[in-house]
Amino acid sequence: MSASSAFHDTFGHGAAGGYGKSLPRASFGKAASPKGAASGRGSRPKQAPLRLTRRGRFVFFGVPLILLAALILSLGGFLNAPAKASESASELSVTPTVSVTVQPGESLWAIAGTVAPERDPRDVVADIVQLNNLDAARVRPGQTLFVPVK
Known part of the structure; x- marks a missing residue:
């Protein structure tokens, strides 16, 4: 690879020295396609990583945690409830x-x-x-x- 073609691949200069001037594809070879352009293989441009806002983090993490805490408290109250008086009337005693x-x-x-x-x-x-x-x-x-x- 010559210094001229390396410069062209890095900075996008055409062979004539100007930006944005395109020469026929055959003259550039494989390095002629600009970066980020879709090649014939169906590649997609890179997407930015997902960033959550403060409200998004609350919705994503906080709401499920609040629902889980409510469920645990409900089950805890149900499991700690006082036992029923008796199974049948014969087991009841009068105070x-x-x-x-x-x-x-x-x-x-x-x-x-x-x-x-x-x-x-x-x-x-x-x-x-x-x-x-x-x-x-x-x-x-x-x-x-x-x-x-x-």
Whole structure:
């Protein structure tokens, strides 16, 4: 390869020395086709690599991660749910309770200590709240409560 043809291949100069002037293909041989032009073999020009924007990265990675986290939390709640009461009615047991009317100045703590002095008052208060579907451990005078006896 001569220095002239190497220069031509590198910078695209024609044999006459000008840019863009083309000579017949036979005079250049295989090196005559300009770079990036499609050859007869069906080659495609190179594409730029895929670049994701910040929003694209969030959509591509963030949305599936959020959905996966929601699925895991849902399954975790389902698997940690309290067990059902029993398989049949014969296995059910009734909690013995007494009905107590709240007096002025009386609290759940005092009622728990009166009804079940042998048990921890915190457990009895929790049972009273659960049995009566109370939102909080506050009661009003005159309110009737079901209190567990055992």
